[in-house]
Each structure stands twice: as C-alpha cells, then as structure tokens.
Amino acid sequence: MKNSYAIYYYSGTGNTKLIAEMLAESFMSNDIEINLVDIEDVLVGRAELEVAYNVIGIGHPVISFRAPKVVRKFIKLMPASAGKKIFLFKTAGDPSKINNAASIQLIEHLTEKGYHVFYDSLIAMPSNFFISYRPSLIKQLLNRAEQRVAEIAQDIINMKSKQLVVKPWLKALTQKIHFYEEKYGAPTFGKGFQISEACNLCGLCVEKCPAQNITVESGQLDFEDRCEMCMRCLYNCPQRAISNRYKFVVLKDGYSINEIKRIRHDDQISGDYVTSKTRGYFKHFGKYLGID
Numbered sequence: 001m002k003n004s005y006a007i008y009y010y011s012g013t014g015n016t017k018l019i020a021e022m023l024a025e026s027f028m029s030n031d032i033e034i035n036l037v038d039i040e041d042v043l044v045g046r047a048e049l050e051v052a053y054n055v056i057g058i059g060h061p062v063i064s065f066r067a068p069k070v071v072r073k074f075i076k077l078m079p080a081s082a083g084k085k086i087f088l089f090k091t092a093g094d095p096s097k098i099n100n101a102a103s104i105q106l107i108e109h110l111t112e113k114g115y116h117v118f119y120d121s122l123i124a125m126p127s128n129f130f131i132s133y134r135p136s137l138i139k140q141l142l143n144r145a146e147q148r149v150a151e152i153a154q155d156i157i158n159m160k161s162k163q164l165v166v167k168p169w170l171k172a173l174t175q176k177i178h179f180y181e182e183k184y185g186a187p188t189f190g191k192g193f194q195i196s197e198a199c200n201l202c203g204l205c206v207e208k209c210p211a212q213n214i215t216v217e218s219g220q221l222d223f224e225d226r227c228e229m230c231m232r233c234l235y236n237c238p239q240r241a242i243s244n245r246y247k248f249v250v251l252k253d254g255y256s257i258n259e260i261k262r263i264r265h266d267d268q269i270s271g272d273y274v275t276s277k278t279r280g281y282f283k284h285f286g287k288y289l290g291i292d
C-alpha cells in the first residue's frame with residue numbers, strides 16, 4: 001500500500017501555501033499520496049481534521065518569532081495520539097537563528113498530546129512586512145526554497161530527525177517580544193485600519209480574514225480587536241481601499257503571491273542579489289543561500 005501523508009498549512013499571504021504545494025509535489029513525485037489541507041478550512045468546518053496518515057506535516061509563517069494563533073487553535077483541536085509522526089515547516093522573511101524557536105509552543109502542545117515531532121525546519125521567503133525585497137533577492141530566495149523543499153522532502157521520506165538549535169536566551173527574548181506583539185502590537189495595529197471611498201463593500205476582506213475581525217455594520221466596514229496582523233486584507237483588496245495608520249510595517253506597493261510566482265519563473269531576473277561581497281543587513285543571508 002502507498003504511503004500517505006497529510007500537510008496542514010496556514011498562510012496569511014501565500015508564501016507558506018506555496019511551500020506546502022511545492023512539498024506536496026515533491027512527495028507525490030516520490031509516489032506518496034498527499035492530502036493538502038488549509039488549516040482555515042478545518043477551523044470553519046470546510047475540511048476534516050483527519051490524522052490517519054503515515055506522517056503529518058504542519059506549516060506556518062513566523063509572526064513575531066512564533067506561530068500565529070490560528071495554528072495554535074488548530075493544534076488544540078487535534079486528537080490525542082500514540083506517537084504519530086509530525087514534521088514542521090515554517091516560512092520567514094529572515095533565515096537567521098532568531099526564528100528557530102518559532103514552533104516551540106506547537107512542539108510542546110503536540111508532544112503533550114502524544115505526537116512525535118521528529119523534524120523542524122525553516123525556509124526563508126520574501127518578507128511580507130516592513131521591508132520590501134528586490135526581485136533579484138526574491139528570485140534568489142525562491143531558488144534556494146526549491147532546493148530546501150527537495151532536501152526536506154527527502155529527509156521526511158527517510159524519516160531523518162532534525163530539531164532546530166534554540167539558544168535558551170534567544171527563546172526567552174523572542175517569547176517576550178511575541179507576548180508584547182500579541183497583547184499590544186496587533187490590537188494597536190488593528191485599531192489603525194482606514195478604509196477609503198474606493199471600497200465597494202464587495203465583502204472579500206470580511207470573508208477572508210482568518211481572525212473574523214472584519215464585519216459590516218450599517219453599510220460600513222468595522223474592524224474589531226482580534227487582528228492577527230496577517231496583512232491579507234491590506235494586500236488583497238481589489239480596490240486597494242484598505243490602509244493602516246502604522247504605515248511603516250505595511251509594504252508600500254503591497255505583496256502579491258502571484259507576483260512572487262511570476263518572479264520565480266522569470267528568466268530575465270538574475271537571482272544573485274546576495275554575493276560574497278554583500279555588506280549590511282543582507283550579509284547574514286549568505287550562509288543560508290550557500291554563499292561563502
């Protein structure tokens with residue numbers, strides 16, 4: 001009988017979904033059956049939470065050094081297990097070790113439930129907030145992501161174990177930052193939404209918000225205090241009618257996963273942004289990208 005895996009993923013703006021799809025393709029080309037499931041569909045009852053697979057993968061973006069609430073909610077719903085094997089993958093805008101502790105709460109909760117998290121991994125992707133990456137860096141990260149996906153898929157098929165190194169002081173520091181971001185940062189950001197007259201009340205943002213944070217009250221959009229800063233509403237409004245008072249974290253030209261996919265396949269884009277001569281912020285990307 002064929003091996004069958006499930007991949008459950010959550011993705012605010014499409015990066016983690018893209019990696020989940022690439023992993024699924026890689027497994028399928030190795031003759032493994034894959035059930036690829038969006039965690040949001042499970043949470044609203046559009047998809048089943050089924051755990052009867054040989055291996056289960058769970059993927060999430062890194063949001064302020066940890067996994068988003070949506071994913072933690074999903075883990076709470078998972079039934080107890082007697083050692084079912086789980087692998088984790090996360091996407092982040094930065095490949096550095098500062099993100100290594102991002103799945104730590106998930107690992108703890110899954111272990112308490114009896115799962116065996118045998119593999120943890122991080123894939124750097126274009127950042128969807130704060131800093132807009134140039135096309136040549138986007139292409140370089142996606143080229144590397146392709147290699148990383150192939151490596152991760154082979155490791156999982158071979159049941160190789162891997163845990164990310166988490167320094168205790170970094171774990172404590174990032175936990176603190178995450179705590180303050182969730183308690184104060186996201187609610188403050190949530191109060192900063194502004195809707196322009198271009199809004200035609202199409203309802204897309206209301207339907208797609210993963211936190212059910214947007215409602216329509218008397219013909220007007222209303223943002224509650226549950227924003228999880230996924231950025232989806234800001235970047236996906238067809239009228240570009242949503243902005244936020246805290247502009248510095250929002251990419252000026254938006255973030256489009258379709259544009260990321262276009263860049264991935266555009267042969268005219270070099271993909272050599274980071275080199276051995278790179279100095280400044282992106283220098284530390286070199287090691288991840290395999291540059292001496």
Ligand SMILES: Cc1cc2nc3c(=O)[nH]c(=O)nc-3n(C[C@H](O)[C@H](O)[C@H](O)COP(=O)(O)O)c2cc1C
Pocket residue numbers: 010011012013014015016017060061062063064065066091092093094095099125126127128129229230231
């Ligand atoms: C509010 C917010 C916080 C973020 N925090 C981090 C972070 O702590 N570390 C990091 O490397 N990237 C961070 N990022 C960047 C995302 O992790 C990255 O772009 C990710 O691939 C987005 O995945 P998605 O498109 O599946 O949502 C953050 C993005 C947002 C919107």
Ligand code: SF4
Pocket residue numbers: 195198199200201202203204205206221236237238239240241242
């Ligand atoms: S997606 Fe844009 S146009 Fe549609 S309701 Fe939301 S803000 Fe208005």
Ligand code: SF4
Pocket residue numbers: 208209210211212213214223226227228229230231232233234
């Ligand atoms: S309000 Fe917008 S940014 Fe906040 S969780 Fe909903 S879709 Fe994401």
